[in-house]
Amino acid sequence: MSMILDVRELVPKDRHSKIFDTYNKLNPGESFILVNDHEPKPLLYQFQAEHDGEFDWWPLEQGPQAWRVSVVKRETPDPDRTITEYFQTDHRRLDGIYERFQSAVHANRWDEAAADFREFSLGLKRHIRVEEEILFPVFEDKTGMHDAGPTFVMKMEHKEIQSLLDKILGSTDGHDAAGVSNGSSSLISILMDHNMKEEHILYPESDAFLSDSERKDVVKRSQAA
Ligand SMILES: [Fe+2]
Ligand SMILES: [Fe+2]
CATH class of the missing domain: 3.30.110.40 (TusA-like domain)
Structure with missing residues (x-):
């Protein structure tokens, strides 16, 4: 802690x-x-x-x-951090909060579960907002890929993810372990696939297309969001 x-x-x-x-x-x-x-x-x-x-x-x-x-x-400070490293670190951090949330649910510690879930939900919604408002526009400008490129698919998945967050929040507030478990299976399967595509395609491509100063600017603005 x-x-x-x-x-x-x-x-x-x-x-x-x-x-x-x-x-x-x-x-x-x-x-x-x-x-x-x-x-x-x-x-x-x-x-x-x-x-x-x-x-x-x-x-x-x-x-x-x-x-x-x-x-x-940070364990390994680096002024020239990549887009991949920065966003992947946030994915791992959010995974950790979600695990804490699930353990609290399993142990019937609902107050703790509710607090953990709110932290997770705020973090994931913020992560999505940062991607959509800061990273994706830069990627789309650089590649010229707007309506048919990877960011288009990512944004559709973000909508699904956000609606699942609301559903799981409802189940958590209702102390409904079965509801949480259902919502969690859907969320985890979408999120694993989504994060994998970002970490293996979208982020590395962003790193390849952006200059050092542009990458730095994305990270700084993301921290401030
Ligand atoms: Fe995303
Ligand atoms: Fe992401």
Whole structure:
């Protein structure tokens, strides 16, 4: 479990130094969860300026009362990270949250399951939004493939995935283990195939078509989304 750093109790002028202190003390591969009362955009920009390629930034909750972000010190820092590596890391991270959710359901720990599912759903919807608003338009511009290319198929699958998320949320809130299990089988089979196609075709092709600075720009804008 990551440690939690809740800076809401600190006076604003002390927050950034406390956060960077905490970050600097992490070992590679470790993370903490930052809790704040506003969207920590300026903080992200400071991380991007001072720790380029060294960290991951995954929002877990985006308002309206609290903002929570998982800040990870990457095991292998690399300022020139690829599209494939960045998005694949998010796929793996989401898989991990889903496993936690399923264990909670199996153990009948419904409050925990509901919290895990909300974190998963926010993360996956955000991942989809980042792909559709940031990555796919760049890919389509570079390749000229719009209506018949791989992004078209990916967007159709995103719709299916999103409707399954809503269905599983309903089952989770109704403490309906059989409903969760049905929804999960469909979700996992679509998602495995979808992620595989992205990781083996769409992301590597994006890496091949984009310049170093364009790849970097996609990652930076994705972190800020
Ligand atoms: Fe996708
Ligand atoms: Fe994806």
